[in-house]
Amino acid sequence: MKKGMESVFSLMGQVPYDSFGKSHYICAKDKHKNKFMKEGDKRENIRPGLRVKIVLKEDQKSGKLTEGIVKDLLTNSSIHPHGIKVRLESGEVGRVKEIVK
Known part of the structure; x- marks a missing residue:
């Protein structure tokens, strides 16, 4: 565990973190006020016609993002801790990592 992460770690109820200190899972008691939640994790932020960047199943290890329209x-x-799963107009399926503004 990173130095200084102990207090955050205990606040989140033993939630695993990646190397950047970002939460991979949402603790049930904190799921609506989780400060580590990204906008791609909430279904209310995603709608058809929106331009997004997703990670395809085969690209999960590399983290390569694919851009398209939902x-x-x-x-x-x-909510989903790894991002909302969508189908793009191109037919590709993946989890939303970024919303293109």
Whole structure:
């Protein structure tokens, strides 16, 4: 664990962090006020016609992002710690990592 992360780690209820200190999972008690949550993790932020960057299943290890326009939302829950799963107009399926402004 990184030095200085102890207090954040205990606040989040033993949530694992990546090398940048970002939360990979949302603690149930903090899921609506999690300061590490990204906008691509919330279904309310994603809609058809929106330009986004997603990570495809085969690109998860490399982290390569694919840009496109959302056709369908595939995740039913209101939040997902790894990003909302979408189908792009090109037919590619992946999890939203960024919303292109």
